[in-house]
Amino acid sequence: MKRRFNNDPSELLVKWACNCATCGAKLQKGARAYYWPSDKKMYCLTCGEPDFRRFLEEVADEEMLTFRY
Numbered sequence: 001m002k003r004r005f006n007n008d009p010s011e012l013l014v015k016w017a018c019n020c021a022t023c024g025a026k027l028q029k030g031a032r033a034y035y036w037p038s039d040k041k042m043y044c045l046t047c048g049e050p051d052f053r054r055f056l057e058e059v060a061d062e063e064m065l066t067f068r069y
C-alpha cells in the first residue's frame, strides 16, 4: 500500500503506558492501539477502530479508482 501522507493513522504496540484519548482507558505497554500522528493521539482498539476502518476504506476506494485509469 502506498503511503501518501506522513500522518496516516497506524495500528501499533504501545511503547509506554498512556490513556485512550476518547474514553480514557488505560493503554498498557505492549497493548495494541491506534495512533493518529495528525493529532498525536492514541486510541484504544474500541474507540480507534471505526475511524481506522474508515481510513482504510477511503484508501482502498482511491486505489480502486487509480487502477481503473
Ligand SMILES: [Zn+2]
Binding pocket: 020, 021, 022, 023, 024, 025, 043, 044, 045, 046, 047, 048
Ligand atoms: Zn477508548
